[in-house]
Amino acid sequence: MSFLSKLRCITIDVTGTLIAYKGELGDYYCMAAKSVGLPCPDYKRMHEGFKTAYSDMAKKYPCFGFAAKMPNIVWWKTCVRDSFVRAGYDYDEETFEKVFRRIYSTFGSAAPYTVFPDSQPFLRWAREQGLTVGIVSNAEYRYQDVILPALGLNQGSEWDFGVFSGLEGVEKPNPRIYEIALERAGNIAPEQALHIGDSMRKDYLPARSVGMHALLLDRFKTPDAKSWSQSGARVLPGLVETQAWLTAENSSNGTSFSSQDGQVSSL
Structure with a gap:
């Protein structure tokens, strides 16, 4: 059984996970x-x-x-x-x-940002599997209303709901922002949700603290990835590998990402 079959929702960070800044x-x-x-x-x-x-x-x-x-x-x-x-x-x-x-x-336009090539395909694929997809970001309203749509990441085709700190008054790493996401997803149980981000402190740990599954993307080959893995987090290089891992039979035996299976993977 794949891990995907256990999920009803995927939440995902924006900067460093779906998009990146261009230049300096x-x-x-x-x-x-x-x-x-x-x-x-x-x-x-x-x-x-x-x-x-x-x-x-x-x-x-x-x-x-x-x-x-x-x-x-x-x-x-x-x-x-x-x-x-x-x-x-x-x-x-x-x-x-x-x-x-x-x-x-x-900075209120698409100009300073670039979308990782696997972002849009992954989000669309997740929704096609019947999953609810949520954006969880420490960002202001323009990410929701202007920037993400300008980058081709639209509510309704790539994601279903957003939880943005500038609109909610709570920000990562406060676990409350993940509780809000679970509520927006239909009050689902945390063990039915997976959060994907690029920060141990802001993404992985607070999501896990409310009972969600979590994994980290290492888009830029950061030296921190080794310590992330050693601390028990599953670390993947991108969303193509994430999709492959989610659909693999017996991936993690359907359990949460524990220290036993935490590793930097290049599936």
Whole structure:
């Protein structure tokens, strides 16, 4: 018996699992600055400035300002301004507004992202098997409304429901986000659901903590994959291998992904 026959739902992470960023953050910030006649910011300083600014905003106003009822564009404007300031670029208000609008519109489009070639086929295949497919992501509303559809990942053809932190007010690794997903899937039992992601801390552990099955994708051959495997997680290189594993007869004997079968696989 295949493991697939035990499932009613698959939930899946977005960034690093279904899609990836193209290029570097500095590419887009540089283009935005150049569009208003400014010199290109230093990539390294810009990257470090953004990491710190984003981390601070996420702590002060988690879930993109959900609890504070902060408009999405205000959250990002504050974050982007702080990113530039920390990188040593303190533009006047009019100049910054032009730069920010370019950045905000770019990251609200398909432009900075690429879809892994196995993503759409896997999602469609899962739904064809009668599974409910859910997106679980620490992302704001534009992923649901604009970005995923622009990338050809549409609700109704590739996925059935979404749980996005900016719309729910809860984010990974809080296990509650997985409980919400189970509710959206029809209040199914957690042992009938599998979550697929690329983070041990945000995907695998919290999904397992509510009783779901889970596996990790190692899209970029990260050194962490070995420790993931050693800790008991099943690690696969992509969704083609995931589909093959799910449909294999006697895969894991229908049990959860235990330390006995956790391994980096190249089926």
